[in-house]
Each structure stands twice: as C-alpha cells, then as structure tokens.
Amino acid sequence: NHVHHSLSKHMLVDGFDFVIDLDKSSGNRFHDAKSGKNFLDFFSCFASMPLGWNHPDMLEKQSELGRIAINNIANSDLYTREMAWAVDVITNQTMPEHMNNFFMIAGGALAVENTMKVAMDWKMHDRQAKGLVDDKSVCNRQGFCWKTELRESSKISIGHFKEAFHGRSGYTMSTTNTDPNKTSNFIKFNWPRFNNPKINFPLDEEENSRLDRLESSVIHDIREYGENHPDTIAGIIIEPIQGEGGDNHFRPEFMRNLCDVTHEIGAKFIVDEVQTGTGGTGKMWAYEHAGIKPDMLAFGKRMQVCGLMASDSMREYEDNPFQTSSRINSTWGGNLIDMVRSAWQLEVMEKEKLVENAAKRGDELLKGLNELEQKYSFISNVRGKGLLCAFSLDNNSQRNQMREAIYKSGSLVLNSGFESIRLRPSLTLSSDEIGEALNMFDAAAQSLSSTLVE
Known part of the structure; x- marks a missing residue:
C-alpha cells in the first residue's frame, strides 16, 4: 500500500x-x-x-550489469568495448541478410519515428533529384531557409492503416489511431490512412473470399492515392500483427502485395516490429512469415534496446542519415546497459532455442x-x-x-x-x-x- x-x-x-x-x-x-x-x-x-x-x-551477470550501469554513456559519440561487443551480437543474431544499417535509441515510439525520418529524408532527396522541389528561397539567409523547408517538407507523408499503434511521439502520433485518449488534443498531420484488411478467424473459404475483395480494394486505394498525389508518400508503415488495435493478423499475400504497391508508388516499405519482433511469433521477425523484404524495420521491447534496421536502399543518395552526422541521433543512443542486456539475452535465446x-x-x-x-x-x-x-x-x-x-x-x-x-x-x-x-x-x-x- x-x-x-x-x-x-x-x-x-x-x-x-x-x-x-x-x-x-x-x-x-x-x-x-x-x-x-x-x-x-x-x-x-x-x-x-x-x-x-x-x-x-x-x-550470474549481476555484478557486470552493475559495473556497466554506474555510468550512463553518451553512446552516440563515446564508444566502449562493451558497446562494440553488444552491437556485434545483436546484429549477427537478428539483422536480416538484406539489411546492413543499424541505429539505436531509447523507446519504441522513437524507433518508429526514426524510420519515418529516414524515409522522409530519402523522399526529399528523391523529389529534388526529379526536380520536384522548389528551392527558391523566400528568406534572406544563405543555404538553409526555414520557410522554404517548411513549405517543401510538408508535401510528403507517411501512409499507415486503421487500428494502428506506432507510438505517441511527434510523428508517430499521426499514425496511431487506437485509443483517442492517446492522441486527442495533440497536433497531428493529415496523412493517408488506409483500411486494414484484418482476418476474422477461422480462415475458411468464405473468409478468404471476403479478404480477396477487401485486400484488392485496399491495394487499389493505395495505388490511386499514389497516382493522385505522385511522389508524396515517403513510406508506408504497418505492424505485421496490430497489437493494441486488436491483435489483427493479415494474410501473407496481402503483405506481399502491400510491399509491391508501396514500391510501385515510389515509397519505402516499413514494418513496425516493436511488439512482434525478436522471436515472439516463432521467427526472429514477424514479417518473415510473409516472405517479404521491407526497406526498414523498427525494433524494441523483447530486444531490450530500441532502434531500426535498414537496407541499403535507404543509402540511395549520398547525403543520407546513415552517412551524415546528426541527421538522426540522441544523447545516449539507446543505453549501454540495455545493449549489453540485449546481447546476453540473445545468447540465451540462441543457446536454449527459444x-x-x-x-x-x-x-x-x-x-x-x-x-x-x-x-x-x-x-x-x-x-x-x-x-x-x-x-x-x-x-x-x-x-x-x-x-x-x-x-x-x-x-x-x-x-x-x-x-x-x-x-x-x-x-x-x-x-x-x-x-x-x-x-x-x-x-x-x-x-x-x-x-x-x-
């Protein structure tokens, strides 16, 4: 009490x-x-x-955990043997073969938010390469102009789905739509929200027929939005299983078609694996059940530390967040004790075939x-x-x-x-x-x- x-x-x-x-x-x-x-x-x-x-x-690791926890290291700029070992274990055991870029931060919402930022950065470079960005300055400063940046960056968006929960931070809140208490009264962006063709089990012939129609409609809506708003969606994000929204499952064929249409409209495909990842579904990542290759994934929860992994498709332009300092960053860059705990737990998971x-x-x-x-x-x-x-x-x-x-x-x-x-x-x-x-x-x-x- x-x-x-x-x-x-x-x-x-x-x-x-x-x-x-x-x-x-x-x-x-x-x-x-x-x-x-x-x-x-x-x-x-x-x-x-x-x-x-x-x-x-x-x-058995209590004394070592205590030693590491004494100092809260600014891991983004100060490096340790412990961090190098932990990152090596985490990436070796969990990073998909088609991904090569890694970023850590504290909190699942910020892990997701940074996938959005990386996608936005890529889309702005892509629009510039296509001559779609009006760089004419509307202020007197040389180089960066806030007003120009505000005007041009506001043209891009993140596509997402009904009953999604991606977090409660600045960008993620515009995609979260489960409990109004978590988003009401906070400023949000009017980003494209698509129907979620969730399965109503059992998945019998009648349900498959219903899903054929519903999924086709959703893919059509995404394609139509892309045609009516060309080169504006930076990425489309989905939870492989929508947790808070109702534990909603999707058919593998929908996930595959979604990945394809996302690329078709010139966007990046992002999976939010904060809750579904790190082994819970019987595979390291839930998206693997669909046999797809997303451009980015956000991780957290079971991993102990949060962050993102990305394929080299996000390095298409030289000035990208994985090569340019401070584009995505934080003081602690995750948290050293969380990284080390993650690595130790992953070793146990491997040893015990969890x-x-x-x-x-x-x-x-x-x-x-x-x-x-x-x-x-x-x-x-x-x-x-x-x-x-x-x-x-x-x-x-x-x-x-x-x-x-x-x-x-x-x-x-x-x-x-x-x-x-x-x-x-x-x-x-x-x-x-x-x-x-x-x-x-x-x-x-x-x-x-x-x-x-x-």
Missing part, C-alpha cells in the same frame, strides 16, 4: 494494483508483494521480457484456445503466430469480465482492441505452463458463462 500511496503524491498511478517483488519473481511467474501471491505472467511487461523473470543466466520454442509452444497454446472456442459460444476469432495469441469476446463488457476472472484465477493477460484479449508470455513458456494457463482460462470462461442470460 505504501508503494502506490508514495508514488501517487506526484504521479498518476493508474496501473495494476499489485507490487512486483523483484527478488521473488522467477521464470514465468511474478510475485505480488502486497498479496503474497504468484501470478502466471502472460503479460511480460507488454511483451518486453524474452526470458521471463530472473533467468539464472542473467542472475525462437523455436515459441513456435512449438505457440501451436500448443493456439490448439488449446481453439478448443475453448468450441466449448464457449462467446469466445471467437482465436488467432496466433507463435506465442502471440489472442481471442475475442462478444463485447467489451464480456472481455473485461473475462480478463478480471483470469486475473482472479492467477494469471495476468492484456486487453487488445475493443473486445479482445491478447497473450504475451515470455519465450521460455513451457507445455506445463500452457496447460495451467488454459485451465485458468477455462475456469474464467465458466465463471463468465454462469453470468450470461441465454
């Missing part, structure tokens, strides 16, 4: 009611210091804990959820890739009741969209823990069922 009371003196404290005991939490269970209970963790700090709590291999574990355990979890869907009429749209699974209820009230019942049973899950629950366990999840969780979900569904009037 003291923790919440103390924090609430100066902060909005509207999070969970429990208090995490950092010492007693272990594996896929966290310990609540207030109640003394252990909870099966299907939340994992918004999908940011690949190894769960207090993994033994990480506990990406493969996510794929196998994900199949088990999805099978169990499908069985619950068959048992309860109010559970529907069961979906998942790897351990990123979700299911829907009939309405918002049922969803909230279900989540509360699961919590009372001893597990923490996440809301998603208006009527869905998403599951975000760590990559170390075991078959026994899946069985335990499914029993909790079953008990919660039985409890909810008893309150519903047929």
Whole structure:
C-alpha cells in the first residue's frame, strides 16, 4: 500500500494494483508483494521480457550489469568495448541478410519515428533529384531557409492503416489511431490512412473470399492515392500483427502485395516490429512469415534496446542519415546497459532455442484456445503466430469480465482492441505452463458463462 500511496503524491498511478517483488519473481511467474501471491505472467511487461523473470543466466551477470550501469554513456559519440561487443551480437543474431544499417535509441515510439525520418529524408532527396522541389528561397539567409523547408517538407507523408499503434511521439502520433485518449488534443498531420484488411478467424473459404475483395480494394486505394498525389508518400508503415488495435493478423499475400504497391508508388516499405519482433511469433521477425523484404524495420521491447534496421536502399543518395552526422541521433543512443542486456539475452535465446520454442509452444497454446472456442459460444476469432495469441469476446463488457476472472484465477493477460484479449508470455513458456494457463482460462470462461442470460 505504501508503494502506490508514495508514488501517487506526484504521479498518476493508474496501473495494476499489485507490487512486483523483484527478488521473488522467477521464470514465468511474478510475485505480488502486497498479496503474497504468484501470478502466471502472460503479460511480460507488454511483451518486453524474452526470458521471463530472473533467468539464472542473467542472475550470474549481476555484478557486470552493475559495473556497466554506474555510468550512463553518451553512446552516440563515446564508444566502449562493451558497446562494440553488444552491437556485434545483436546484429549477427537478428539483422536480416538484406539489411546492413543499424541505429539505436531509447523507446519504441522513437524507433518508429526514426524510420519515418529516414524515409522522409530519402523522399526529399528523391523529389529534388526529379526536380520536384522548389528551392527558391523566400528568406534572406544563405543555404538553409526555414520557410522554404517548411513549405517543401510538408508535401510528403507517411501512409499507415486503421487500428494502428506506432507510438505517441511527434510523428508517430499521426499514425496511431487506437485509443483517442492517446492522441486527442495533440497536433497531428493529415496523412493517408488506409483500411486494414484484418482476418476474422477461422480462415475458411468464405473468409478468404471476403479478404480477396477487401485486400484488392485496399491495394487499389493505395495505388490511386499514389497516382493522385505522385511522389508524396515517403513510406508506408504497418505492424505485421496490430497489437493494441486488436491483435489483427493479415494474410501473407496481402503483405506481399502491400510491399509491391508501396514500391510501385515510389515509397519505402516499413514494418513496425516493436511488439512482434525478436522471436515472439516463432521467427526472429514477424514479417518473415510473409516472405517479404521491407526497406526498414523498427525494433524494441523483447530486444531490450530500441532502434531500426535498414537496407541499403535507404543509402540511395549520398547525403543520407546513415552517412551524415546528426541527421538522426540522441544523447545516449539507446543505453549501454540495455545493449549489453540485449546481447546476453540473445545468447540465451540462441543457446536454449527459444525462437523455436515459441513456435512449438505457440501451436500448443493456439490448439488449446481453439478448443475453448468450441466449448464457449462467446469466445471467437482465436488467432496466433507463435506465442502471440489472442481471442475475442462478444463485447467489451464480456472481455473485461473475462480478463478480471483470469486475473482472479492467477494469471495476468492484456486487453487488445475493443473486445479482445491478447497473450504475451515470455519465450521460455513451457507445455506445463500452457496447460495451467488454459485451465485458468477455462475456469474464467465458466465463471463468465454462469453470468450470461441465454
């Protein structure tokens, strides 16, 4: 009680009611210091804990972590052996073969924002090369002119999708459109927003037919926008699975067609893998399920440090952010302790084959959820890739009741969209823990069922 009371003196404290005991939490269970209970963790700090709590291999690194944490290095300009080692491990284990450029920053929103900035920079150079930029100065300064820059840069945009969540920073807020509380009253750009042809599972013949029509319409809208506003979209960004927007999945063929039409209209294709990346779907990156090659990806959460990776298509023009100082930057350039923790955790992931574990355990979890869907009429749209699974209820009230019942049973899950629950366990999840969780979900569904009037 003291923790919440103390924090609430100066902060909005509207999070969970429990208090995490950092010492007693272990594996896929966290310990609540207030109640003394252990909870099966299907939340994992918004999908940011690949190894769960207090993994033994990480506990062995405590003294080294403490040594590195003493000084907060300005990594953008001051380099260390620890940083060089960490970047080497991260890029060797996670960077796609077709990418070669790497940038780190603190926070997923800023990781995404910098993909947008790199795309914008490329598009402005591209427009200049095509003679589409009016460089005539409207002020007396030599070289850079703010008024000219404002006029010309305002002509470009970032295409995005309905029910997207890309962050709450300056640029990303113009693409985020899930919860109005997160974007209302803040200045936004009127950038092109396209329908999201999400799958309503099960993916049967009727649903495939519906998606054929919907996807075709979306691709047509993008192509038409490109024709009516030529050379203005710098990039199109999408989450391979829209997390906060409802755990919305897309067919691989849509992702492939989207990548193609993005390039067709002269834009760069960006995937936001902040929540979906680093192994959760059973592959290192969720976009790999579609067999595509995006120009850039944003990473974060499970990676521990945030940032972006990009192909050399973003180096088309010599004066680009990967070759020109200060175009994209920050004081700490990520955070050294996060980089090192990331590298250590990636080594554990490789040693314990945790990406493969996510794929196998994900199949088990999805099978169990499908069985619950068959048992309860109010559970529907069961979906998942790897351990990123979700299911829907009939309405918002049922969803909230279900989540509360699961919590009372001893597990923490996440809301998603208006009527869905998403599951975000760590990559170390075991078959026994899946069985335990499914029993909790079953008990919660039985409890909810008893309150519903047929």
